[in-house]
Amino acid sequence: MTAVLRSRRLRAAAVATGAAVLVTRALRRRVKDSPLWPMPALEQPISGIGRTRTGHRELLVVERAEEAEGVVRLRLEGESLPGWEPGAHIDLVLPSGAVRQYSLCGDPADTGTYTVAIRLVEDGRGGSREVHEQLQEGTVVAVRGPRNRFRLAESHAYLFIAGGIGITPILPMLRQAEREGVPWRLLYGGRSRASMPFLAEIEKLAGADGDRVTVVAEDEDGRPDPAAALADAPPHSAVYCCGPQPLMDAVAGLLPDGLELHTEAFAPVAAGAGAAGGAFEVELRRTGRTVTVAEDRSILRALREQALPDLPYSCEQGFCGTCRQHVVEGDIDHRDELLTDAERDEQMLICVSRCHGERLVLDL
Structure with a gap:
């Protein structure tokens, strides 16, 4: 009951002061301006907390607690949240535009909140520090997912x-x-x-x-x-x-x-941008351009350097899905840790995956 009243007070305060709208607008500006991820600005939901047209959900941080030394636990509240099973994770779109994945550690029966716990990594890429320093109670944060590639299989033990x-x-x-x-x-x-x-x-x-x-x-x-x-x-x-x-x-x-x-x-085991692999060509079907991907370059880097400088991306390690593209033709060398077997037939993450052969055709 205390948690429910606390959540209601936070939501009421945000609506009364217009804080939810201001935070949402600030989030949109910072995501849009981020050099890490120049994606379209988030759409404003009717309530300020809910689903966006871009497939994200804007959730309210209703509780923030120190779960252990260097570990912060966040409880995020929203409406009509998709269900999840043990092993699932969500993507947090941080105020800078960076995308980070965190496992859900709450109760799947609680359909109104998601709970995550994040350890501060001092020598990391900055995502955990941003969470610890900027995601406070009353903050609105964009979320994608949940997704699950770590499902609990049936077993006798x-x-x-x-x-x-x-x-x-x-x-x-x-x-x-x-x-x-x-x-x-x-x-x-x-x-x-x-x-x-x-x-x-x-x-x-x-x-x-x-x-x-x-x-x-x-x-x-x-x-x-x-x-x-x-x-x-x-x-x-x-x-x-x-x-x-x-x-x-x-x-x-x-x-x-x-x-x-x-x-x-915690981090993908996929090969990065400089992974071994021969050079190949990528045809962009919609733009009619062809780009050469060198041995020491990822498809993402080659496309941004030679043809599409504003192509969205974030992690460059094959786990956030921001750079996912549809493949029209070609034999894909999948090196990500995100796509399902069904998705791999026609999709790839161009930040890490490559080509078996000499040519790929993307729907770009």
Whole structure:
């Protein structure tokens, strides 16, 4: 009830002062002017908080809390939000125009809000700092999605392995497994207990059977031992791992026969703009131009440099989807971590994906 009243007060204050309109207009200006993503300005929804014509939704930050050291939790409210399942993530379109992906870690049954938790990465690309410094209670933020490439498959038992902020997609999975009565175990590692988000809720989920959860704080116990956790997993268990790449590599290398591994990375493993690959040509069907993509250039960079300087983009790492294009002809060398198998037949992310062969034709 307190959260509902708080949300109503925030919304009422925004409407009474015109703050929602001002923030939305400011967001539109900054996104439009951003050198990172010169996309069309967002449309103004009737209420100031809702769906936009560009496929984004403008949500209100109704709660901001420090979930752990360096981790901020945001609860975003909106109307008629699409449903989601454990493992799903949303795209936050930040005030600068940058797009970042964050796992949903709330309750799928709550159809009026989305919850995300973001760790501040001091040496990152700036997205997490922007979230921490600019997304306060009462802020309006544009959201895309949700999408899910880390779904919880049916299984007779689960082993979850999480490192640090990698707990965010795992947490809703724990809740679902517990609700459905499916046996589960969790290995959860972090730098320190104070830095590990949702630790209290996880230990509460474990209940009397505290052995289901193994918490390893590096400053107390050293690094977690995935080998022991995997060895104890029942045969044919589903193993879900999210965390730093070295942790996921270790789990993959130690996986016993009979266990099914599912992973999700913080950052894409796709090859970047300078990835190995021969040169090829890209024909732009609608403009009638042909661009040569050199070995050391991405399609995105080649098109912006030679033909379409205003072509939208954001992450340049194959996971946000801003540069998605329709392919008319050609054999696509997919290197992204976003598109579904069905989408890959006719679409590609031109910031990382390339061509098997000498020629692609894009609907541009």
